[in-house]
Amino acid sequence: MIVIVENPANAGFFVSSSVxxxxxxxxxxxxxxxxxxxxxxxxxxxxxxxxxxxxxxxNFAASKRKQNKVPMENSIVxxxxxxxxxxxxxxxxxxxGEPAVFDVKNYLFRGLILKEKDFRMALTTIxxxxxxDKHVAVTCSADAIVPVWAxxxxxxxxxxxxxxxxxGDEQNLVQTLLLQNINNINPAEYMDKRIVIKGCxxxxxxxxxxxxxxxxxxxxxxxxxxxxPCSTVPVYKKx
Numbered sequence: 001m002i003v004i005v006e007n008p009a010n011a012g013f014f015v016s017s018s019v020x021x022x023x024x025x026x027x028x029x030x031x032x033x034x035x036x037x038x039x040x041x042x043x044x045x046x047x048x049x050x051x052x053x054x055x056x057x058x059n060f061a062a063s064k065r066k067q068n069k070v071p072m073e074n075s076i077v078x079x080x081x082x083x084x085x086x087x088x089x090x091x092x093x094x095x096x097g098e099p100a101v102f103d104v105k106n107y108l109f110r111g112l113i114l115k116e117k118d119f120r121m122a123l124t125t126i127x128x129x130x131x132x133d134k135h136v137a138v139t140c141s142a143d144a145i146v147p148v149w150a151x152x153x154x155x156x157x158x159x160x161x162x163x164x165x166x167x168g169d170e171q172n173l174v175q176t177l178l179l180q181n182i183n184n185i186n187p188a189e190y191m192d193k194r195i196v197i198k199g200c201x202x203x204x205x206x207x208x209x210x211x212x213x214x215x216x217x218x219x220x221x222x223x224x225x226x227x228x229p230c231s232t233v234p235v236y237k238k239x
Contacts, residue, residue: 086193087198097133107119137166190221191220192222
């Protein structure tokens with residue numbers, strides 16, 4: 001058998017004995033192809049630098065480690081997704097639209113007494129269009145005794161233009177509308193769900209809203225938790 005050795009320093013060098021093939025390989029030459037011009041001959045390239053010689057088993061192990069490596073952030077996201085938790089943000093039930101306050105204090109005699117005739121006259125001079133499509137809180141911020149009918153007269157004027165009317169200050173207005181929105185939830189949308197009631201946000205949510213959402217969903221859900229999907233406090237679990 002004739003072995004053809006292709007060596008950058010000695011191109012076309014021939015090893016005439018197959019016995020020398022083993023020695024040639026030990027020098028770093030690699031068999032690459034069969035020669036088309038020499039019968040039973042083998043072409044060798046080399047020598048290969050030692051730094052480029054990597055054991056096949058090492059390459060395979062490194063490849064497997066690379067394939068199996070999963071980014072940590074993806075692993076965390078997948079665990080949360082696979083937990084099938086439905087996060088409910090109570091801020092999403094906040095009323096949309098601009099709030100406004102009608103303060104009876106501005107129409108009291110000397111800031112203490114409400115005179116019926118003067119009050120009725122004052123109501124006819126107000127531009128009620130300023131309250132159109134707004135959520136209006138009707139209140140009296142002064143420490144005065146205001147007859148109930150006075151608030152009723154204001155409501156009669158506001159009703160044709162206002163989006164909603166609530167007795168109390170602006171905070172009472174927001175809380176009342178928030179509770180109304182929660183009460184309008186369709187429980188069927190949460191049937192057999194595992195619920196997490198979000199506990200942190202940019203807006204202040206009254207305790208009454210957490211009581212309302214729990215009361216609304218309790219009959220249909222599998223479980224209720226408080227907090228975030230990654231850190232929760234168990235509240236309820238169906239048995």
